Amino acid sequence: MNLNKWLYKTVKVTYSPFRELICSLHVLSYPDHHTARLGWTRDMQQTMSPKLKEQLLKWGEVTNQWLYLLDYVDTVQLEESYAEEAIDQLRYLSTDDFRKCILGAKMEAPIETLTEFEQAIKTDAERMQRELSDLLFEYHQNHFSRELYRIEPWLVKAKHELMSEMETAPLSALQSIHPRFELNDSELIFYKAQTWRFRYSDLNSITIYPSTFIAPHLLVGIDTPDIVVFQHVDIPGQVEQRIGVPEDLLRMTKALADKNRLQMLQMLFYHPYCTQQLEDITGLAKATISKHLKILMEARFVYTERRGHYVFYHINKHQMEMIKVDLDQFFDQPKIVKKGDY
Structure with missing residues (x-):
């Protein structure tokens, strides 16, 4: 051809x-x-x-x-x-x-x-x-x-x-x-x-x-x-x-820049947990876990689902995949600009 x-x-x-x-x-x-x-x-x-x-x-x-x-x-x-x-x-x-x-x-x-x-x-x-x-x-x-x-x-x-x-x-x-x-x-x-x-x-x-x-x-x-x-x-x-740096990309990278939050994401990737279960597994105080989960939710890495009296946290696998795409897009920006476009 x-x-x-x-x-x-x-x-x-x-x-x-x-x-x-x-x-x-x-x-x-x-x-x-x-x-x-x-x-x-x-x-x-x-x-x-x-x-x-x-x-x-x-x-x-x-x-x-x-x-x-x-x-x-x-x-x-x-x-x-x-x-x-x-x-x-x-x-x-x-x-x-x-x-x-x-x-x-x-x-x-x-x-x-x-x-x-x-x-x-x-x-x-x-x-x-x-x-x-x-x-x-x-x-x-x-x-x-x-x-x-x-x-x-x-x-x-x-x-x-x-x-x-x-x-x-x-x-x-x-x-x-x-x-x-x-x-x-x-x-x-x-x-x-x-x-x-x-x-x-x-x-x-x-x-x-x-x-x-x-x-x-x-x-x-x-x-x-x-x-x-x-x-x-x-x-x-x-x-x-x-x-400039996109604000959503900053939120995601800041959310990942913590050992405990990364550990939680690794756990949630395969199974949903409530705060009580995360407290037992990680040994962290409930207030600390809640603070970390709030940051992860603001970055859209996790979402919640209520089951009876308990709120379970699930991984947002789509957002985890998008962090790679967003980083690619950020570093692509200088390549996209073409001299003489206008």
Whole structure:
């Protein structure tokens, strides 16, 4: 196979205002992690009403910080010209598709295991669908549209520059998208918490979406045969802002910087324990154990589950995997910045 020829025919570069809107909501839901957008986040939060902020956070919690909506638009391969166009399409989804879009794997979970908000999405989907559509429209019209107007020229410019590079050297152009996105003679590879490998022969398309919000993430949609990759685009001011250390990364590394907390995490990795059991095993005072557990919970390494009179602590294995990803992303930042982006 002539790889450059195959890539030129298979790869598409698309500017998507709705995807950029969803990426901005992800940043608003998790601002500590996105140092390049901290200034924008503070400004945006100051202009929002308390009610709007509360609603956005609530929907962010149930949609995996809005990333489920990206999965949805990837699945339907939406190609909108305006953000309002995509919001209208979401408004008129079938209720079954809406539930799947928002709840993801929780769609099949027993109703009693869902939060009250998740239960409302499952049992009263039509009303919740209207609520989300109205919320997205309000956010776009009153807040995000101004930012989109500012960043759109840079996104369109990045799209056409990458398309131009693809015309002469497709493989080289794609290899420059992110340090943890690689291509070789037979496959493309994503390095995240685990390594994802896809043979070219198994793929129908690769779509690249320029975004000003995703760095330092490697944000990908890995549903074969159609792969999605986001390309970071710097805009004036972002390079200087990105030099900071994400607050969530600081919380995680501080939580790990203690012998007793590391020992507790090692124990909880294989079995949940209550404070009484941890007291017996470690020999530490109950107050000391509670203090350590509070720090681990603030870093999202553990979560609680009540059983009768006892509260058991469980390991959050996803967060334990994400510490590796977050460290990779932090050290990737200097590689992502490209001279001449603007």
